[in-house]
Amino acid sequence: MTALRTVQITRRVDPHLSIDTYDPEGELMLLHFGPQHPSTHGVFRMDLYLDGERVVKVVPHVGYLHRAVEKLCETLAYVQITPIVDKNDYVAPMTNEQALNMAFEAALKLEVPRRARWMRTLFAELQRIASHLLWLGTFALDLGGALGGGSTVFLHCFRERELVLDLFEEVTGARFHYNTHTLGGNRHDLPGGWSAKVHAALDIIGPRIDEYEAMTLENRIFLDRTIGVGKLDADLALELGITGPVLRACGVDHDLRRDAPFHAYDEVKVNVVTAPGGDCLARAQVRLGELRESVRLVREMVDAVPEGSINSGKPVKLPVQTKIPPGQVYVAIETPRGELGTYLVSDGTQFPYRLKIRPPSLHALSALPYIIPGGTVSDAVAILGSVDPIMGEVDR
Amino acid sequence: MKSYFVTAARALAVTFSNVFRRPVTVEFPDVIRPRAERYRASFALLHEEDGDEACIGCLQCERICPSEVISIKAGGKRESPITGKKRGYADDFVLDLNACIYCELCVQVCPTDAIVMTREPELPAFGREDLVLTMAKLYANEKAKHRAWGDATRLNAMQTPPKPPKAAAPAGAPAAGAPTAAEASARAAAPVVASPLASGSSTTASGSSTPPVTAPAPVGTASPAASVPASASGQSASGETGATAPAASAAERGSTPPGSTGEGTP
Amino acid sequence: MSEGLVHGAVYSVLIVTVVLTATAMALWFERKFAARLQTRLGPTMVGPSGLLQPVADLLKLLQKEDIVPEKADAAIFNLVPPLAALAALGAAAVVPFSPTVVASDLDVGVLYILAIGAVTVLPIFGAGWSSNNKLALLGGMRAVAQSISYEVPLLLSAMVPIILSGSMRFGAIVQEQADHHWFVVWPFFIGIPAFGIFLLAMLAEANRIPFDIPEAESELVAGVTTEYTGMKFALFYMAEYIHTIVASAVGAALFLGGWDGPFWPGLHWMVLKTLLLFTAVYWIRWSLLRFRSDQLMGLCWKYLVPASVLLVGASAAWVVSR
Numbered sequence: 001m002t003a004l005r006t007v008q009i010t011r012r013v014d015p016h017l018s019i020d021t022y023d024p025e026g027e028l029m030l031l032h033f034g035p036q037h038p039s040t041h042g043v044f045r046m047d048l049y050l051d052g053e054r055v056v057k058v059v060p061h062v063g064y065l066h067r068a069v070e071k072l073c074e075t076l077a078y079v080q081i082t083p084i085v086d087k088n089d090y091v092a093p094m095t096n097e098q099a100l101n102m103a104f105e106a107a108l109k110l111e112v113p114r115r116a117r118w119m120r121t122l123f124a125e126l127q128r129i130a131s132h133l134l135w136l137g138t139f140a141l142d143l144g145g146a147l148g149g150g151s152t153v154f155l156h157c158f159r160e161r162e163l164v165l166d167l168f169e170e171v172t173g174a175r176f177h178y179n180t181h182t183l184g185g186n187r188h189d190l191p192g193g194w195s196a197k198v199h200a201a202l203d204i205i206g207p208r209i210d211e212y213e214a215m216t217l218e219n220r221i222f223l224d225r226t227i228g229v230g231k232l233d234a235d236l237a238l239e240l241g242i243t244g245p246v247l248r249a250c251g252v253d254h255d256l257r258r259d260a261p262f263h264a265y266d267e268v269k270v271n272v273v274t275a276p277g278g279d280c281l282a283r284a285q286v287r288l289g290e291l292r293e294s295v296r297l298v299r300e301m302v303d304a305v306p307e308g309s310i311n312s313g314k315p316v317k318l319p320v321q322t323k324i325p326p327g328q329v330y331v332a333i334e335t336p337r338g339e340l341g342t343y344l345v346s347d348g349t350q351f352p353y354r355l356k357i358r359p360p361s362l363h364a365l366s367a368l369p370y371i372i373p374g375g376t377v378s379d380a381v382a383i384l385g386s387v388d389p390i391m392g393e394v395d396r
Numbered sequence: 397m398k399s400y401f402v403t404a405a406r407a408l409a410v411t412f413s414n415v416f417r418r419p420v421t422v423e424f425p426d427v428i429r430p431r432a433e434r435y436r437a438s439f440a441l442l443h444e445e446d447g448d449e450a451c452i453g454c455l456q457c458e459r460i461c462p463s464e465v466i467s468i469k470a471g472g473k474r475e476s477p478i479t480g481k482k483r484g485y486a487d488d489f490v491l492d493l494n495a496c497i498y499c500e501l502c503v504q505v506c507p508t509d510a511i512v513m514t515r516e517p518e519l520p521a522f523g524r525e526d527l528v529l530t531m532a533k534l535y536a537n538e539k540a541k542h543r544a545w546g547d548a549t550r551l552n553a554m555q556t557p558p559k560p561p562k563a564a565a566p567a568g569a570p571a572a573g574a575p576t577a578a579e580a581s582a583r584a585a586a587p588v589v590a591s592p593l594a595s596g597s598s599t600t601a602s603g604s605s606t607p608p609v610t611a612p613a614p615v616g617t618a619s620p621a622a623s624v625p626a627s628a629s630g631q632s633a634s635g636e637t638g639a640t641a642p643a644a645s646a647a648e649r650g651s652t653p654p655g656s657t658g659e660g661t662p
Numbered sequence: 663m664s665e666g667l668v669h670g671a672v673y674s675v676l677i678v679t680v681v682l683t684a685t686a687m688a689l690w691f692e693r694k695f696a697a698r699l700q701t702r703l704g705p706t707m708v709g710p711s712g713l714l715q716p717v718a719d720l721l722k723l724l725q726k727e728d729i730v731p732e733k734a735d736a737a738i739f740n741l742v743p744p745l746a747a748l749a750a751l752g753a754a755a756v757v758p759f760s761p762t763v764v765a766s767d768l769d770v771g772v773l774y775i776l777a778i779g780a781v782t783v784l785p786i787f788g789a790g791w792s793s794n795n796k797l798a799l800l801g802g803m804r805a806v807a808q809s810i811s812y813e814v815p816l817l818l819s820a821m822v823p824i825i826l827s828g829s830m831r832f833g834a835i836v837q838e839q840a841d842h843h844w845f846v847v848w849p850f851f852i853g854i855p856a857f858g859i860f861l862l863a864m865l866a867e868a869n870r871i872p873f874d875i876p877e878a879e880s881e882l883v884a885g886v887t888t889e890y891t892g893m894k895f896a897l898f899y900m901a902e903y904i905h906t907i908v909a910s911a912v913g914a915a916l917f918l919g920g921w922d923g924p925f926w927p928g929l930h931w932m933v934l935k936t937l938l939l940f941t942a943v944y945w946i947r948w949s950l951l952r953f954r955s956d957q958l959m960g961l962c963w964k965y966l967v968p969a970s971v972l973l974v975g976a977s978a979a980w981v982v983s984r
Contacts, residue, residue: 031796053800053955080462083499113557144951148871152411152948155700159420166432173434173513173544179499182555187504188434189554214410220403221872221951309557377800378954397965404950411699411949421703 015369019049019057028056033380035064041138041384042391046368053376058369062362065395073355078104078183078322081355086177088357089393091134092127094120094168095335096393097181099357102262103331103342104183107324112263115308116185121264122301123168123180124333125294126198129205130164131336132291133157135388136212139284142385143225153215160208163201170194183322185311195302206295209288217281217288226280230371230383233278241363244338245290246387248274249282256334268301280386287388290336321350337361337388359393428517434545436498436513439491439529440537448478449535450510453486457502457511465492466502489534493519493527506548514541673765674755681754685903686716688940692903695941696948723899726892734889735792742792743890743897746785750904753778757911758832760921760929771832772820775912776813779867782905783809786869786886789898793889801886804955808866808873811962816863818970822856823916825977836920840927844919849980856973857917859966861942864909866958868902871947873958910939 019028034045043064049057069088073081085100086093098120105112112120137157144150165175172178172188180188216222232242234250247254255272257265273289275282324346332341338360347353364387372380422429431437442450453470471485502511514537521527529537690705690713697704705712730736756771758764768774783806790802823845824830827838839845845853866873887898914920914935923931953961 029796031800053804076462077460080460080501083497083501084462140951144871148874148947148952149407149411149950152696152700155702156414159701162420169432169435171434173432173436173500173515173546174498177497177499179501185555187500187551187555191434211410215407215949216951218403219407219951220400221953224957225951225954309555311555311557313557376954376956404946407949408945412945414701415698417701419698419701419703423703423706 015057015059023049023056027051031377041389042394044365044384044389044391044394046372046380046384048372048377048380050377055373055375055377055380058372058380060365060368062365062391062394065391067396069396070355070357074352077350078324078352081352082181083177083179085357086179087392088359088396089335089337089340089361089390090176091390092131092336093177094123094127094181095333095340097178098124098263099331099333099335099340099342100355101181101183102333103329103344104322104324106331107327107329107344107346108183108322110184111312112185113308113310113312114264114306116310116312117263118267118301118305119186119190119310120181121268122298122305123171124263124335125297125301126164126167128294128336129291129298130161132287132294133161133164133205135287135336136216136284136291137161139382139385139388140216142381143222149215153212156208157212160205163204167194167198167201170197182311184313185309187311189310190305195305198298198302202295202299209292209295213288217284223281225378225382226284226386227277229280229375229379230386231277231279232367232371236370237367240366242338242360242367243363244334244336244360245283245286246338246364246367248272249286250278251276256332256339260332262331262333264301268297270297280382283386283388323348323350324352332358335360337390337393338364340393357393357396359396361387361389361391362394365389365394431515431517433515435515436500436503436544436546437516438493438514438519438537438541439534440512440514440541440543441489441531441534442510442512442538443535444508446478448476449485450508451486451489452484452508452510454484454507456505456507460501460505462499462501463495463497465495466490467492486531489531491529491534493529494524500546500551503546504548504551509547509549512547513544515544516541670766673763676763677754677759677765678751681751681904681907682900684907685900686720688903688907689716689719691940692944695944699945699948720896723892723896726895728892728894729889731794731889733794735794738788738792739889740894742785742788743894743901745788746782746901747897747904749778749781749785750901750908752781753908753912754904756832757908757915758836758920759911759932761927763929764833767831767833770830772824772830772835772916776817776820779816780810780813782867782901785898785901789886789890793886795889798886798888801888805869805886808869808955808958811959812863812866812873812966815859815962815966815970816867818967818974819856819860819863820916821970821974822852822977825974825981826852828981832915832920836915836922839919840922844922845917849977852973852977852980853917855969856977857913859970859973860913860917861939862966864913865943865946866962868905868909868943870902870906870943872950872952874952906943907936907940910936910943913939 028049028051031048031050032045033048035043045061045064047057047059047061048055049059067087069084073084076084081100082097085096088096104110134157137154140153140157141150144153168178169175170191171194172180180186232246232250234247234252237247237250238252243254243256251274253272253274255270256262257270258272271293273286273293275285275289277285324344326346326348328343328345330341330343332339334340339358340360341358343354343356343358344352345354367387368383372383375383444450453468453472455468455470458464458466458468467488467490468486469488471487473482474485475482498513500513503513511534519527693715694704694712705715708714708718730739753775755765756768756774758767786805786809787802790798790800790805793799823835823839826845826849827835829835829838842848846857847853862873865871887895890898911932914932918935918939919931920935921927921929921932
C-alpha cells in the first residue's frame with residue numbers, strides 16, 4: 001500500500017476528464033452507489049472513485065426508470081396524456097398535469113376560467129407542501145439513518161403529509177395520481193366544506209414546522225453535516241440550467257411564480273426565499289422557508305377562490321377529439337423542484353408530434369460531478385439528498 | 397461544545413413530546429380508515445332502473461383508456477327484453493385491474509353512466525387473475541361495493557360551464573333560469589337563501605338537489621336536467637354522514653347507499 | 663478455590679440467561695418506545711401488546727438461508743458473529759447486580775471491562791474485511807477508527823470512579839458509593855461530567871446513534887453486516903443490544919451507585935438504573951442524527967479526551983484534599 005497521497009481537487013473539477021487523468025495507476029477504489037441502495041432517491045447509480053473516504057470523481061448514471069413516456073405520449077390523445085405524465089414527478093403529481101395542460105391550452109389558445117386557475121394554483125401550493133415534507137423526511141433519513149433520529153423526522157413529516165393527501169382525496173378521489181387537470185380547466189370541483197378542512201390541516205402543519213426546524217435546522221449535528229457541504233457556485237448553477245430551490249440556495253433570486261407568473265400567481269404575492277450559502281444547509285433553509293410560504297399562501301387563497309365554472313368547455317371525449325393546429329409551444333411552471341417545462345410540437349392531428357418534458361431534477365443531478373468530489377461518502381449522501389432528485393421525472 | 401448539548405436536548409424534548417400525542421396508527425384490519433366520497437378504487441357496471449343493462453357497447457371507454465385495459469365485445473343491436481326497443485349491448489366486458497391506472501376517464505366518457513367506480517378501501521386478491529374483472533364481477537359489484545360519487549353525468553356536469561341564463565325562464569324550469577346563482581351559492585358553502593331550489597339541508601350548500609320539476613332524468617341515476625349542474629347536488633352529501641343527506645336526493649341519485657360514508661367492507 | 667469456581671459458574675449461567683432474556687425484552691421495549699416517539703403504536707399483533715415480537719423475530723431469522731459469499735474469507739466470516747456476541751456478554755461477568763449476585767468480582771474489574779470492550783472491535787473489523795464487500799470494508803474501517811479512539815475517553819472517564827473509590831474492583835466501587843454518595847451526586851462537579859463523557863464513549867463503543875457511522879444504514883446499506891444473513895445477522899444484532907444493556911449496567915455501577923438506593927438496597931435498584939440508562943440511550947438514538955466520521959473523531963480527540971484528562975486530574979486532587 002502506498003503512502004497516503006492527497007489528490008489535488010481543483011475548485012472547479014472538470015468531470016469530463018476520465019478517471020485515468022486522476023488515477024493513472026488505478027489505486028482509487030470504485031464504489032457503486034446504487035441502483036439498489038437505501039438512500040438513492042429512486043433508482044440511481046453513482047460511481048464513486050474513493051481515496052480512502054474522500055471522493056475523487058463521481059460518475060452519475062441515470063436511466064434506470066426510463067419508461068419512454070414521451071414516445072408513449074405520441075400515441076395518446078391529449079386528454080389521455082394527463083394521467084400518464086402524473087407518474088413523472090410522482091411526489092408532486094399535480095404539477096406535471098398542470099405543466100402539460102398549460103402547454104396544450106397555450107397551443108390551443110384556450111382560456112382557462114378564473115376559478116380553475118385559482119384551483120390549480122391552490123393545488124400546486126398544497127403539492128409544494130407535500131413535496132417539501134417528503135423531502136425533509138428523506139433528507140433526515142439520509143443523514144440520520146432508518147434506525148434512528150432520521151426515521152423519527154421522516155415519520156413525523158409523513159404524518160403531516162397524510163393530512164394534505166387526505167385533502168386531495170376529498171377533491172379528486174385519489175391520493176396520489178389524480179388526473180384532475182384537463183384541457184381547459186379541471187375535472188373535479190371543490191366539495192363543500194373543503195376550505196374548513198384545509199384550515200384544520202394547516203393549523204396542524206403550521207406549528208409542526210417549528211418542530212422540524214428544532215430537530216434539523218437548529219440541531220448542531222445537522223448543521224455540522226450540512227454547512228459547507230456540497231457548495232455550488234451560482235454561475236455554475238446557471239450554466240447547468242439548474243432552477244428551483246437549488247438555484248435559490250446559491251443566492252440567485254429567480255422564481256417563475258413571481259418572474260413569469262402563470263395562473264393565479266399574478267394575483268397573489270409570492271415571497272421568494274433565497275439563501276446565500278450554496279451548500280446543503282442553504283438548500284434546506286430554502287425548502288423549509290418555501291414550506292412556510294406555501295402554508296401562508298394556501299391559507300390566503302383557499303377562502304378566496306372565485307366563483308365560476310372549472311372548465312372552459314365541455315369535457316373532452318374521444319369521439320370529439322381535440323386537434324391542436326400545427327405549431328410548437330414551450331410552457332414552463334415552477335414545481336417544488338424547479339422549472340418544469342413542456343415543449344409541444346403539434347402537427348394538426350389529435351396526437352402530439354413530439355412532446356418533450358424538461359425535468360428540473362435532471363439539471364440538478366448534473367451538478368453532482370462538480371460538487372461531490374472533495375467530500376466524504378457521507379457527504380455524497382447528504383448532497384444527493386439535498387438536491388432532491390426524483391428519478392421519475394429525470395428518466396421519464 | 398455547549399451547542400451540541402443544548403440543541404440535542406431540544407431535539408430530545410421535541411421527540412419526547414410526541415410520546416404524549418395520540419398515535420396516528422390506524423389498526424388495520426380491525427379499523428379501516430374511511431375513504432372520501434369520491435375515492436376511486438374498483439369498478440362496477442350498472443343496470444338501469446328498469447333492470448336493463450346500462451352498457452350499450454359503444455366502446456368509448458375502451459378507446460379512451462390510456463392503458464388499454466378494457467376489452468369489450470360489442471353485441472350489436474338487439475331487442476331489449478325489458479323495453480322492447482332495439483339498442484346496443486356489450487356481449488363481453490373485461491377490465492384488467494392489474495394494469496388500470498385509475499384515471500377515471502372511462503367513467504367520464506360513458507354516455508349512459510354504465511361504468512362507475514367503487515370506493516372499497518382495499519383491493520386484495522390472491523392472484524393476478526382475481527384482479528381481472530369479468531362482466532359478471534362488474535355487475536356483481538353494482539350491489540356488492542359502495543359506489544364512488546363520480547359517474548359520467550356528474551363529472552360532465554361538474555366540468556361543463558353553465559349555460560348563460562335565458563331571457564324568459566320557462567314556467568316549468570326555474571332551474572334553467574338560475575343555475576349560476578344556485579351553483580355559485582352552492583359552492584360558496586353559504587346557506588342558500590334566495591334560490592327557490594335550495595333544500596337548505598345543512599352547512600354544505602345543497603343547492604339544487606331537489607328540483608323535481610325539470611326535464612326527465614337521462615338514465616335515472618343522475619339528478620335531473622342536464623342544464624342544472626349536478627355538482628351542487630353532489631356536494632350536499634360530501635363530507636356528511638349519510639343520515640343527514642336529504643332522503644330525496646339520495647333516492648334520486650340512488651347510487652350512494654344510505655347511511656354509508658366510509659365503511660368500506662362490502 | 664473450587665468453591666469460587668462453582669460460585670462463578672452458577673452465577674455466570676444465571677447472569678447470561680438473564681442478560682439474554684433482557685435482550686429479548688429490550689428488543690420489544692425499543693420498538694415500542696421508538697414507536698411512541700414517532701406517534702405510532704409499534705408491534706401489537708404478536709402476543710399481548712406485541713410482547714412475543716422478539717420471539718417472532720428470532721424465529722424468522724433462524725429460518726433464513728445461510729449465505730456465505732463466494733469470495734469471502736469463510737473462516738473469519740463464520741467465526742466472527744458468535745465472537746461479537748460473546749465479547750459483549752463477557753463484560754457482564756464482573757458487574758455486581760446486587761451485593762451477592764456477581765459472577766466474578768475481579769480485583770481488576772474495570773480493567774477487565776475495558777479489555778473486553780477492546781475485543782469487541784475485532785469481530786466488527788473481521789466482518790468488514792472478510793465480507794469481500796466494499797461497503798462492509800468502509801464500515802469496518804470506520805468502526806476500527808471509532809472504537810479505538812473512543813476507548814481513550816472511556817478509560818479516562820472510568821478512571822474517575824476508580825480514583826474516587828481507590829479500587830478497580832467493582833464491588834469496592836459500588837460499596838464506596840453505598841457508604842458515601844453516588845459519584846454523580848457528590849462530587850457532582852466531577853461526577854456528572856465524567857458520567858456524561860462515559861455515556862458518550864459508551865454510545866460510541868456500542869455504535870449507537872449519533873455515533874453509528876460504521877453501520878450507517880443510509881450510506882452503507884448495513885455496514886459491516888451487509889453480507890450476513892440469518893442467524894449470523896441475528897448474533898450481530900443481539901450483540902448490539904447485549905452491549906448496550908451491559909454497558910448501561912456498567913455505567914450504573916460506576917457512577918450511579920449500582921445496587922444502592924435510598925431505602926432497601928438490592929437488585930431492583932440496579933435493574934432500575936440499568937433500565938434508566940438504557941432508555942436514555944434509545945431516546946438519544948431515535949432523536950438525533952448521526953455524526954460524520956471525521957466529526958466524530960474530532961469530537962473525541964479535541965473535546966472528550968482533554969476533558970476527561972482534566973477530570974482525572976480533578977478527581978485525584980479531590981481525593982488528596984479529602
